[in-house]
Amino acid sequence: MDLSAIMQEFRQEFPFFKSYPECIYLDSAATTHKPQCVIDTIAQAQAQSNANVHRSSYQLAADVTRQYEAIRSRLAHFINAPDSQNIFWAKGATEALNLIAYGLGELCLANHPLWQGNEIIILTSEHHANILPWQQLIQRVNQIRSAYSQNEHIKMLRVTPVSPDKNGDYQYDELYNAISDDTAIIAIAHVSNALGCIHPIENISAKAHQYNALCIVDGTQALAHLNVDVQALGCDAYVGSSHKMFGPTGVGFGYGTDVLLDALPPYQVGGEMIEHVSFTSSRFQSYPHKFEAGTPNIHGVLGLGAAINFVDKHLAYIQRTEENLFTYLLTQLSQIKQVRLLGQGNLHKISLCSMVFVHNGDSLSHYDVLRWLDEANIALRVGHHCAMPLMQHLEVDGTLRVSISAYNCVADIDMFIDVLKSAIDQLIGSHDILINDSLSLASQFNGLQGYENIFRQIMLSSKALPVLDASKHIDAYHVAGCEVDVWLMYTPHNNAFEAFANSKIIRGLLAILLEKANSLTAKERRIFDFSGYLTALGITHHLSQSRVNGLDRVIAKLSA
Ligand code: PMP
Numbered sequence: 001m002d003l004s005a006i007m008q009e010f011r012q013e014f015p016f017f018k019s020y021p022e023c024i025y026l027d028s029a030a031t032t033h034k035p036q037c038v039i040d041t042i043a044q045a046q047a048q049s050n051a052n053v054h055r056s057s058y059q060l061a062a063d064v065t066r067q068y069e070a071i072r073s074r075l076a077h078f079i080n081a082p083d084s085q086n087i088f089w090a091k092g093a094t095e096a097l098n099l100i101a102y103g104l105g106e107l108c109l110a111n112h113p114l115w116q117g118n119e120i121i122i123l124t125s126e127h128h129a130n131i132l133p134w135q136q137l138i139q140r141v142n143q144i145r146s147a148y149s150q151n152e153h154i155k156m157l158r159v160t161p162v163s164p165d166k167n168g169d170y171q172y173d174e175l176y177n178a179i180s181d182d183t184a185i186i187a188i189a190h191v192s193n194a195l196g197c198i199h200p201i202e203n204i205s206a207k208a209h210q211y212n213a214l215c216i217v218d219g220t221q222a223l224a225h226l227n228v229d230v231q232a233l234g235c236d237a238y239v240g241s242s243h244k245m246f247g248p249t250g251v252g253f254g255y256g257t258d259v260l261l262d263a264l265p266p267y268q269v270g271g272e273m274i275e276h277v278s279f280t281s282s283r284f285q286s287y288p289h290k291f292e293a294g295t296p297n298i299h300g301v302l303g304l305g306a307a308i309n310f311v312d313k314h315l316a317y318i319q320r321t322e323e324n325l326f327t328y329l330l331t332q333l334s335q336i337k338q339v340r341l342l343g344q345g346n347l348h349k350i351s352l353c354s355m356v357f358v359h360n361g362d363s364l365s366h367y368d369v370l371r372w373l374d375e376a377n378i379a380l381r382v383g384h385h386c387a388m389p390l391m392q393h394l395e396v397d398g399t400l401r402v403s404i405s406a407y408n409c410v411a412d413i414d415m416f417i418d419v420l421k422s423a424i425d426q427l428i429g430s431h432d433i434l435i436n437d438s439l440s441l442a443s444q445f446n447g448l449q450g451y452e453n454i455f456r457q458i459m460l461s462s463k464a465l466p467v468l469d470a471s472k473h474i475d476a477y478h479v480a481g482c483e484v485d486v487w488l489m490y491t492p493h494n495n496a497f498e499a500f501a502n503s504k505i506i507r508g509l510l511a512i513l514l515e516k517a518n519s520l521t522a523k524e525r526r527i528f529d530f531s532g533y534l535t536a537l538g539i540t541h542h543l544s545q546s547r548v549n550g551l552d553r554v555i556a557k558l559s560a
Contacts, residue, residue, distance in 0.1 A: 004409075006317075007409055008409075010314070010317065010321070010406060010407060011407045011409065013035040013036055013037070013310075013407075014033045014034070014035055014036070014407050015036055015039065016033040016034070017033070017407065022377045023377050023379055024376070024377060024379065024412045024415050024416060025379045025407075025408070025412075026379060026402045026403060026404060026408065026412065026416060027379050027380045027381050027401075027403060028224070028244075028403045028404065028405035028408075029221060029352050029381075029401065029403035030381055030403070031243045031244060031249070032224055032243065032244055032245065032246050033246070033405075033407060034246060034247070034248065034307075035306075035310050037310055038246060038247055038248065038303050038306045038307050038310065039303075040306075041302055041303050041305070041306035042248060042300075042302065042303040042306075045064075045299045045302045045303075046299055049063065049064055049067075050064075051063075051064045052064075052295055052298070053065040053068045053069075053295075053296065053298055054272055064298065067302060067305075068296075068298055068301055068302065070305070071301050071302065071305035071308070072084040072087050072288075072301075074305055074308055074309070075253060076255075078228075078311075078312060079219075079223075079228045079238065079255060080228075080229040080232070081230055081231070081255050082231065085258075085261075085286075085287060086255055086256060086257070086258065086261065086288070087253055087255055087288060088253065088254050088256070088261070088287065088288035088291040089252075089253055089288075089292055089296050089297070090239075090251075090252050090253060090254055090291075091250055091251065091297070092241040092242070092243070092250070092251070092252035093129055093219075093220040093239045093240055093241040094129040094241075094252075095252065096239035096240075096252055096253060096254035097129055097130055097133050097187075097216075097218060097239055097254075098267070099254060099264075099267040099291060100237050100239070100254060100256070100264065101133030101134055101136070101137045101187075102137070102267050103263075103265050104137065104185065104264070105136075105137040105140055106264075106265050107263055107264070107265075108137070108157070108184070109141060109144060112263060114214065114259065114263050115184055116181075116184060116213070117180075117182045117183050117184035117211075117212070117213060118156070118157050118158065118182050118184065119157070119160050119180075119182050119183050119184060120134045120137075120138065120158075120159050120160070120183075120184060120185045120186075120187060121159075121162060121179065121183055121185070121186045121187070121188075121213075122134060122159055122160075122161055122162075122187050122188070123161070123162055123164075123170070123175070123188055123189070123192075123199070124161045124162065124163040124164065124389050124390050124393045125164060125189070125192045125343075125389075125390040126189055126192075126218070126387065126389075126390075127189065127193050127194075127220070127385075127386045127387055128386045128387070129218065129220075129386070130187050130188075130189060131187075134185070134187055135159065137157070138157040138158065138159060141157050142156045142157055157184075160183075162175045162178050163393050164195070164343065164390075164393070164394075165345075166394060166395070167342060167344075167345060168195050168342035168343030168344075168345075168354070168390075168394060169197075169343060169344075169346055170197065170199070170346065172200060172204075176203070176204075176207050179207050179208060179211050179213060180211060183208065183213040184213055184214070185213060185214045185215075185216060186204060186208045186213055186216070187216045187218070188204060188215070188216070188217060188218070189217070189218040189219075189220070189221065190217050190221070190222035190226070190233075190238075191219075191220075191221035191222045191225070191226070191350050191352075192221070192387075193221045193386070193387065194354055194384075194385040194390050194399070195343030195346070195352075195354055196221075196343060196349045196350050196351070196352030196353055196354070196403075197343050197346035197348065197349055198222070198226070198346070198349060198350065200348075201215070201217055201233045201234075202232065202233055202234055205233060205234040205236070206234055214236040214260070215234070215235045215237075216235065216236060217233065217237065217238045217239070218239055219238045219239060219240045220239065220240055220241050220244055220252075221350065221352070222240075223240045223244065223245040223311070224244055224245040224246060224311060224318070224405065225318070225319065225322065225350040225351070226350070227315065236257050236259075236260050237254060237255060237256045237260060238254070239252065239253065239254045239255070240252055240253055242300065242303070242304040245304075245307055246307040246310055247300075247303050247306070247307030247308075248299075248300045248303040248304065248307075249300075250300050251297045251301055251303070251304055253304075254291075256287070261287035261288065261291075262287060264287070266290045266291060266293065268293040268294070269282075269284075270294045271294055271295070272289065272293065272294065272295070273285055273290050273292055273293045314406070317406060318405075318406040322350070322351035322404055322405065322406055323351070325351060325404050325406075325408055325409075325410065325413060326349075326351035326353075328410060328413055329351075329353070329402065329413050329416075329417075330344075330353070332413060332414075332417045333353075333355070333417070336417075336420065336421060336424065338357045338358055338359050338364065338424050339355050339357060339420075340355060340356050340357070340358050341353055342354045342396075342399060351403065351404040351405070352401065352402070352403040352404070353402055354385070354399035354401045355400050355401075355402075356396050356400070357369060357400075357424060357427075359427075359428050363396075364424065364427050364428070364504075365502045366382040366383075366398060366399060366400040367382055367483060367484050367502075367505070367506075368423070368427055368503050368504050368505050369382070369400060369420065369423045369424065370382045370400070371423070371455070371505065372419050372420075372422060372423035372426070373416070373419055373423065374544075375451070376419045378415065378416055378419060380400065380401060380403070380416075381400075381401050382398055382399070382400045382401070383399075384398050385398075385401055397484065397485060397502055402416065426456070426459075427504060437464070441461045441464055441511060441512050441515045442512065442515065442516070442533075442537055444457055444460075445457055445538055445539070448538060451542045454538060454539060454542050455505065455542065457508075458505055458508035458509060458512070458539065459504050459505060459508050460508070461508040461509075461511045462504045462505075462507035462508035462511055463511075464511045464515065465499060465500075465508075465510055465514065466496065466497065466498040466499070466511075466514055466518070467498060467499075468487050468488070468499050468500040469498075472487065472489055472498075473485075473487045473500060477489045479550075479553050479554055479557060481550060482506070482550030482551075482553055482554070483503075483546045483549075483550045484501050484502055484503045484550075485501065485502060486499065486500070486506060486510070486550070486553075486554060487500050488510075488554060488557050488558075495518070495522065496518050497514050497517050497558065499514060499554075505547075506547075506550070509534075509539070509543075509547075510554065512534070512537070513530055513533075513534070513551075513554065513558060516528070516530065516533060517530070517558045525558055525559055526559055526560075528559070530555040530558060530559065531551075531555060534551070
């Protein structure tokens with residue numbers, strides 16, 4: 001069979017592409033599609049073998065419990081954990097990280113020997129799911145320490161971020177040098193969801209252990225792409241989400257060493273995690289069951305089992321295909337001079353890249369680019385990718401991220417590149433066309449048909465925006481709740497608004513609104529129907545709901 005037939009056969013395992021053939025899906029880092037075997041496993045479990053686990057001893061319940069526990073062993077084998085008891089189930093990576101961080105906070109407060117030091121090291125590029133649980137831990141411990149301590153010199157916990165350079169590339173020596181006797185924990189992704197780089201976890205956990213620190217790894221973006229061997233990585237904990245590895249949503253897992261899982265207290269309490277309960281005291285089961293209060297996501301676990309078998313069977317193919325497609329994508333992107341890739345210096349990457357767009361030193365908004373991609377049914381993500389500290393560090397307001405899986409094909413990439421080039425050309429092209437400033441912006445929408453013409457006119461209108469100076473892009477003038485950052489300032493003495501947004505489309509929409517607002521008195525503005533005005537110009541129905549919601553926030557300020 002030739003390569004394209006093999007690729008076609010693999011793609012056919014995913015019914016999504018039959019139901020939605022026109023979709024070009026380049027957002028597998030957000031969630032992967034599900035192969036038929038996963039869908040069938042869940043449907044069969046719901047239809048044919050529905051019973052609760054670990055409760056009843058009749059045959060059906062015992063069978064389901066056996067299948068469910070067998071998947072714990074299957075997962076342990078898949079990531080080379082020493083035993084199935086080193087795996088606990090959770091709703092996803094987020095819950096597993098919260099569980100671990102909460103428990104470690106308790107160990108810190110109890111002066112448990114596993115907790116040594118006062119610092120948590122986190123990479124700047126971590127997903128919020130691997131930042132916020134640690135931030136909460138630090139706040140909780142510090143609050144308790146300061147409330148109960150008489151000692152003014154009590155040490156407070158702190159977070160130490162380690163950042164990549166301004167291109168998004170890590171120099172790992174900086175991380176190794178940051179680790180010291182005062183480091184309690186290093187919380188790090190195996191693979192960054194915003195940059196795609198694979199971090200050298202083996203070296204990082206070895207260094208952490210030299211200083212008695214724990215290395216907690218967020219493996220969410222690794223499991224569908226890499227052979228994961230938690231013992232070779234040497235980490236103390238490793239978490240993942242089923243839906244990013246071809247499995248269902250609502251289930252994930254945490255791996256921990258025996259020492260760690262034994263020491264961690266339960267995160268939630270309730271049914272099934274106990275040995276004995278009375279009103280005076282209760283005794284909990286050992287790990288992993290002490291972390292699994294209540295009825296678990298049984299069908300999710302069974303579906304995850306099918307997904308693990310699927311990945312295991314196809315991993316070599318997945319890796320080879322993704323590498324070929326990704327190399328092709330990078331070659332194509334390298335020919336578009338406005339594309340600036342971030343985090344490409346790292347040689348070890350999965351098939352994911354993040355980019356921003358720059359033309360003659362000015363940035364082109366990825367939200368504007370997205371409009372064309374979305375129109376062409378290309379599904380991918382723009383924004384901060386739940387990694388706001390990274391975006392702040394790189395001084396960008398987000399990126400456009402392409403993430404590829406082995407069910408993609410060369411035609412997907414060709415289509416993406418074609419639409420991207422055309423979007424960039426149109427965004428740049430509208431720079432050079434002069435607007436007709438003898439006519440009002442609103443009147444230039446008269447008789448315009450079709451979204452291409454309307455959008456072109458919106459972009460041209462952006463040139464007429466009374467621009468708010470960059471020095472005034474501050475919180476006081478920031479309009480919260482818009483898709484992109486918008487600043488709007490009113491000066492009473494000349495009854496005029498000025499505004500700015502990084503997106504050219506939004507600047508155009510602001511120009512149209514401000515042209516009207518600045519022609520009205522304050523009293524007239526309060527009763528004027530700005531939303532109806534945009535609708536009457538034929539604009540509103542071409543806008544996404546999130547754009548309309550954002551504009552409503554602007555309109556609320558204009559009418560205040
Ligand atoms: N970590 C990383 C690196 C991720 O990419 C994500 C999901 N985007 C998460 C954690 C959180 O995963 P979930 O939402 O499935 O809990």
